[in-house]
Each structure stands twice: as C-alpha cells, then as structure tokens.
Amino acid sequence: MSLLNFTLRCGQYRSALGALNPLTRSFHSSEIVMARQVKKVATPSKKMLAAKARRKAKGKKSVYDSEKMNLADAISVLRAVEVARPTTTYELVIKTEMKKGVTIPRGRMALPREPKNMSQDRILVFAEGRHLEEAKKAGADIVGGPELCDGIISGRHRATVFLCIPSLLRAITPKLGRFLGPKGLMPSERRGTVTDDVSTYIRRLKGSSEWKGDKSGVIRTPIAKMDYPVEDVVKNVRYFMNVVKRATGNIQDGAEKGRKENANKPSTAIQKVILSSAQGPGIQISDA
Incomplete structure (x- = not known):
C-alpha cells in the first residue's frame, strides 16, 4: 500500500470515529479574546486635594469630645480609682499649639499648696x-x-x-x-x-519652681496630692492655668497690655487640658 492510500484510509477512519462519538470536542481556531483593561485613575489636582481636605476637616470631630468632664468630677473619678494609694500625685497636662516661630512656653510658679519639695x-x-x-x-x-x-x-x-x-x-x-x-x-x-x-x-x-513645655508644646507638672481636699486641688489647677495663660498670651495684665511688643505678639492657643494620676485615666477638662 502506498503512502498516499494509507493517509486517505486513516482520514476516513478518523471521520467515522468522530461520527460515532458525539462527545468528542472538535478544536477550532478563533480570535483571541482580549483581557479586560483596567481604567487608569486620574491623578487629582492640588485644587481638588485642597477641597477634599477642607471637607474632611469641617466634618471631623474628636472622639474625646463626649468624654470631657468638669474639674470637680474629674477629681472625684481619680480619687475613686486611687482609693488604695492616697499619697499618689495628680498630674496636669496642658497641650499648647506650637506653630512655626513660636517659643516654647516656660516660667516659674509657687502653687498655693505645693505637692513636692521645692x-x-x-x-x-x-x-x-x-x-x-x-x-x-x-x-x-x-x-x-x-x-x-x-x-x-x-x-x-x-x-x-x-x-x-x-x-x-x-x-x-x-x-x-x-x-x-x-x-x-x-x-x-x-x-x-x-x-x-x-x-x-x-x-x-x-520659693518657686520652674515649669516649661517640651518641643511639641506639652506642659506636664505634678499639681496636687491625692489626699488633698478637693478645694486645694481646684485652687492649684486654677492658679497654674492662669500662670500658663499669661505666659502664652491668653491673659494679659493691665501693665502688659500697654506694651507695644505684647500688643503685636500673637497668643499661643491652649488645645486641651488633661488631669490624670498614676493608675487612673487621663480625663480631659472642659472648664479649665
């Protein structure tokens, strides 16, 4: 049998087998389906970013706003937490806004009732x-x-x-x-x-001690002992807050108002005031 006849016979057998088995898959050529193209995200302009930041800042609320307490209530909570440690100390933390060119707040004070040795x-x-x-x-x-x-x-x-x-x-x-x-x-x-x-x-x-803030404008100081009467703790906090407000330009005495250098000097904003203790939480004061 010649090679040509053998090839034709094989083709006939192949077509016959395909007819008997309908599940046989016939391969065919077709056009390649292109993969889905991902759209490129447009880079937002500076104007769009600024507008987005303004919208975000306008609607942003601190999660701690609902946790603020007045000074008397904060003292009571910390006294309850530290009931087993009557000699521990209250710490007052004052966060001031440190803008470019603003000097770190500092000064001296003599509290009405000192919580530490001078x-x-x-x-x-x-x-x-x-x-x-x-x-x-x-x-x-x-x-x-x-x-x-x-x-x-x-x-x-x-x-x-x-x-x-x-x-x-x-x-x-x-x-x-x-x-x-x-x-x-x-x-x-x-x-x-x-x-x-x-x-x-x-x-x-x-008869006084020095206080000063750190580079980020945070002032920390021991303000009273846990076994002090509530009135003494309140008096110390109020006194120190007035000292800090004068040093940051939020309060000016009559003599200071007349000075030209103080008239043009911007005040440093006090952002938050927190009272805490060794084992107690940090409580933001609403009426500082």
Whole structure:
C-alpha cells in the first residue's frame, strides 16, 4: 500500500470515529479574546486635594469630645480609682499649639499648696557695686562681673539660674550668648532675668519652681496630692492655668497690655487640658 492510500484510509477512519462519538470536542481556531483593561485613575489636582481636605476637616470631630468632664468630677473619678494609694500625685497636662516661630512656653510658679519639695536652685548673678552686695545678702550662690564668663564656659561655675543687671548685659552677651542661649539660661529682659531689683528676684526664686513645655508644646507638672481636699486641688489647677495663660498670651495684665511688643505678639492657643494620676485615666477638662 502506498503512502498516499494509507493517509486517505486513516482520514476516513478518523471521520467515522468522530461520527460515532458525539462527545468528542472538535478544536477550532478563533480570535483571541482580549483581557479586560483596567481604567487608569486620574491623578487629582492640588485644587481638588485642597477641597477634599477642607471637607474632611469641617466634618471631623474628636472622639474625646463626649468624654470631657468638669474639674470637680474629674477629681472625684481619680480619687475613686486611687482609693488604695492616697499619697499618689495628680498630674496636669496642658497641650499648647506650637506653630512655626513660636517659643516654647516656660516660667516659674509657687502653687498655693505645693505637692513636692521645692528644688534648690543654684543662682549666679552678674552684678557690681551695691547690686553685688544686695545679691550676696539675698542668698545668691555666685556673684561677680564679666570675669565669671570663662569659668561658666569651662564648667567651673555651675548654676541653674543666671541673673544680670542691665549695665552688664552687653559685656557678657558676646561670650555667653551661644553657650547659655540654646540651654534657655541666658539672662533676658523678656524672662525677667535682667533686672536692677536683684534681691527681690532672688527671694522670689527661693520659693518657686520652674515649669516649661517640651518641643511639641506639652506642659506636664505634678499639681496636687491625692489626699488633698478637693478645694486645694481646684485652687492649684486654677492658679497654674492662669500662670500658663499669661505666659502664652491668653491673659494679659493691665501693665502688659500697654506694651507695644505684647500688643503685636500673637497668643499661643491652649488645645486641651488633661488631669490624670498614676493608675487612673487621663480625663480631659472642659472648664479649665
């Protein structure tokens, strides 16, 4: 049998078998179905993003708004939580808004009833003449003139508070400005550490403690003991809030309102006030 006849016979047998078995699938060629194309998402413009942010900020509400309490109720809750620890301490946390160029709030205070032992500051005074004698009598630890600058830089003279009379400020600034400035210890008229009434300032320092915020504008301070009467706790909180509000420009005294530099100085907003304890929750105060 020739090759041609064998091929034809095989074709006939194949067609006959296909007719007998109807389930046999016949393959055929067809056009390739294209996969579904995903539409590209258009990149929103800056104008659209800004509008979306405004809508989001307008409808945004803090989840803690419903958890605010007045001061008296917050004190009662924390006293109940700390019933087994009567000597623990209330902590007051104040969050201030730190915008670009705003200085970190800081100052000194003497609470009506102190919850901790007063820290003993080491006071250095730049003075001469009668001011030098007044500083010594008031209890300054180190007193002298510009000759103290080298000892301060070398670490021989260590202090936590630096005072200066106005006549010596220009003499010490070139040497100590870059050394004490970043530490927040450089004598300054704004902070009240440049004064002719050195003795009064030293006596005030002896009975007060320093407070200051961190880089994010959060101020933390122990405000009272758990076993204090509620009236004493409220008095301490109110007093410290007034001190912070004055330091941040939210309250101005009559003398401060007349100054031009304070008239143009923007105030730093107080965003929230929280009272807490060692084992208790942090409670946001509504009437601080």
